[in-house]
Amino acid sequence: MSSKSSNSFQALRLEVPLAKPIGLDEASRLLVEKAKKEGIVLEYDRLALQGVQCGFGLLGLCCRNCYMGPCRIDPFGEGPSAGVCGATADTIVARNLLREEVGGTASHTEHAYEVAHVLKGVGLGLLKGYSVTDVEKLYALAEKLGVETKGKDVREVALEVAEKALEDFSRTEKEPLNWIKIKTPKTVYETWEKLGLLVSNVYAEIANAMHRSTMGNDADPTNLLLACLRQGIADGCGGLHIATDLQDVLFGVPRPREALVSLGTLKADHVNIAVHGHNPVLSMKIAEWAMKLNDEAKKVGAAGINVVGICCTGNEVLERLGIPGAAHNSQAELAIVTGALDAMVVDIQCIFPSLSQIASCYHTKLITTVPFVKIPGAQHIEFDPERADEVAEKIVREAIEAYKKRDPEKVFIPNVVQRAIVGFSVEAIVELLKKIDPDDPLKPLIDVIAEGKIKGAVGIVGCPSPKLRDQRITERLAKSLLAKDVLIVATGCTAYILAQEGLMTPEATMKHAGPGLREVLSLLGKFAGLDGPLPPVWHMGSCVDNSRIADLISALAERLGVHPSKLPVAGSAPEFITEKAVSIGTYFLALGITVHVAPAPRIFGSPYVAYVLTEKLKDITGGRLIVEYDPERAAERLYEAILEKRRELGLA
Ligand code: NFS
Ligand code: SF4
Numbered sequence: 001m002s003s004k005s006s007n008s009f010q011a012l013r014l015e016v017p018l019a020k021p022i023g024l025d026e027a028s029r030l031l032v033e034k035a036k037k038e039g040i041v042l043e044y045d046r047l048a049l050q051g052v053q054c055g056f057g058l059l060g061l062c063c064r065n066c067y068m069g070p071c072r073i074d075p076f077g078e079g080p081s082a083g084v085c086g087a088t089a090d091t092i093v094a095r096n097l098l099r100e101e102v103g104g105t106a107s108h109t110e111h112a113y114e115v116a117h118v119l120k121g122v123g124l125g126l127l128k129g130y131s132v133t134d135v136e137k138l139y140a141l142a143e144k145l146g147v148e149t150k151g152k153d154v155r156e157v158a159l160e161v162a163e164k165a166l167e168d169f170s171r172t173e174k175e176p177l178n179w180i181k182i183k184t185p186k187t188v189y190e191t192w193e194k195l196g197l198l199v200s201n202v203y204a205e206i207a208n209a210m211h212r213s214t215m216g217n218d219a220d221p222t223n224l225l226l227a228c229l230r231q232g233i234a235d236g237c238g239g240l241h242i243a244t245d246l247q248d249v250l251f252g253v254p255r256p257r258e259a260l261v262s263l264g265t266l267k268a269d270h271v272n273i274a275v276h277g278h279n280p281v282l283s284m285k286i287a288e289w290a291m292k293l294n295d296e297a298k299k300v301g302a303a304g305i306n307v308v309g310i311c312c313t314g315n316e317v318l319e320r321l322g323i324p325g326a327a328h329n330s331q332a333e334l335a336i337v338t339g340a341l342d343a344m345v346v347d348i349q350c351i352f353p354s355l356s357q358i359a360s361c362y363h364t365k366l367i368t369t370v371p372f373v374k375i376p377g378a379q380h381i382e383f384d385p386e387r388a389d390e391v392a393e394k395i396v397r398e399a400i401e402a403y404k405k406r407d408p409e410k411v412f413i414p415n416v417v418q419r420a421i422v423g424f425s426v427e428a429i430v431e432l433l434k435k436i437d438p439d440d441p442l443k444p445l446i447d448v449i450a451e452g453k454i455k456g457a458v459g460i461v462g463c464p465s466p467k468l469r470d471q472r473i474t475e476r477l478a479k480s481l482l483a484k485d486v487l488i489v490a491t492g493c494t495a496y497i498l499a500q501e502g503l504m505t506p507e508a509t510m511k512h513a514g515p516g517l518r519e520v521l522s523l524l525g526k527f528a529g530l531d532g533p534l535p536p537v538w539h540m541g542s543c544v545d546n547s548r549i550a551d552l553i554s555a556l557a558e559r560l561g562v563h564p565s566k567l568p569v570a571g572s573a574p575e576f577i578t579e580k581a582v583s584i585g586t587y588f589l590a591l592g593i594t595v596h597v598a599p600a601p602r603i604f605g606s607p608y609v610a611y612v613l614t615e616k617l618k619d620i621t622g623g624r625l626i627v628e629y630d631p632e633r634a635a636e637r638l639y640e641a642i643l644e645k646r647r648e649l650g651l652a
Pocket of ligand 2: 063071
């Protein structure tokens, strides 16, 4: 990190993918071909049409925060070194990073807020369509939150727990978030307290970040980076954790089950409905009504109704109901290209506007449901938890209607289906480990890590990137790590990629896991009552369920009495695309975790910001950012990080 230009050159080089394209997965490839024949434009085509993307943007060096600009800083030191207001590269990059996180944090926290309102409605007895499914989880949360349960019925407890969550969106005092208090290991809490990172109101945090990054406010890159950490903590505690916890209360804690994934889970003889987006408050209802109206589908000549999942809401119904996971984000367009999808029902986040244009080439109905997520050309049927059953029934009936217009000539469903074991909640993992040691369930896991049979664990999370997908970065990274006896947990669209690759099966353990990892997973398989080993990649849910990964890390750290940064674990978002991934990544950096990402985040226009995140941060929170495009090299670097932690712990 010697001079500004060497950094910028490095980033520019990083933007050129280093690995050779392998090609897309079989199902995607076949449907991309079909789209080409039919003249359908896909994300890959639109990416190509963008040409070379803006170097200033890639480096984080453009600012549009006021009308004296837009301003750009010359990364090579030959043109302007400050914006009109005098903002330097360091200031502009740090401000831009903070604003990216705001996008992510706003998404996750508003999602959590919505779910908290549904739980509140249940508590008040106002919502007929929902109830507390997991009383045990509710009571466990109540206890942690200091909610008295004696002499109260389930509804009263639900109401108070919901109100504890809503407090985190409205608190005016300087008290930390309730979900910081109940989720953060003591060692981390102390670090955050010292650094002034104890957020007390997530919405105020978002507002402050927008305020301080406008023209003429915070220009200090260090101060802005602390705000970035705060934003990550607001996202993690006030978004991810609240969403997962309350969704578990409403819909149940996931337990391991076998399910099917890939685009081949669409059925030519069924009414096919895809749920796409993030909020299970909608998708669980659609699944319920699809079952109720199954016979209606038979009346129009279909064999029944087949609900499949796309993106994170797909993960929500996959992990709880075993609904097939058809498509990750980069396959959502392709699900329509099959010509077999009768309705795609969407709620919030990661829903490409292109879906409407593509749907218009087929009989597929694209149905938007959220007042602030409308798409030209889509049919809007507003969802409201108070009328959940009525709306869900209407949507499913729309799909049945659409089926009548399906053109069999246009139907092509790739014959690609993969089995996957899903549903690895922390609760389920602990229950399994209790069969080995009922009194100290984490001990067997700690023992095999200490013995070196498992070297460590990496959470591979995030999105598929059209920029990197044909290099199969995610699959290659996972396989390289498994061979090194590193256990993998996965969430989000990455979980689809790894499931489709067959890595969530017992066979994958025999094929890809190193000898130590294989031995441990075989033993665990026996305790789980399986015929073979546990899979080597554990599906832990949607992107908000990255909270489950944080919970597992925190439980291990607390059991060992060490800071999470001491554990031989790491995270990776090898193909991230969204602002949400940036805020989640920052939460894990704040927790003290080493985080690998590709493509390069837009920080390399500031040598200072790049230096802090990739080097200095490890002395502050214990976290460290690694940027690496090549999956095998990324695996090597993550493995090195794990070995370093092991050495520090005195393990071989
Ligand atoms: Ni996560 Fe889930 Fe997928 Fe990426 Fe989007 S759906 S919230 S952001 S693209 S993994
Ligand atoms: Fe340019 Fe400063 Fe305005 Fe940004 S805030 S656009 S750097 S003048």
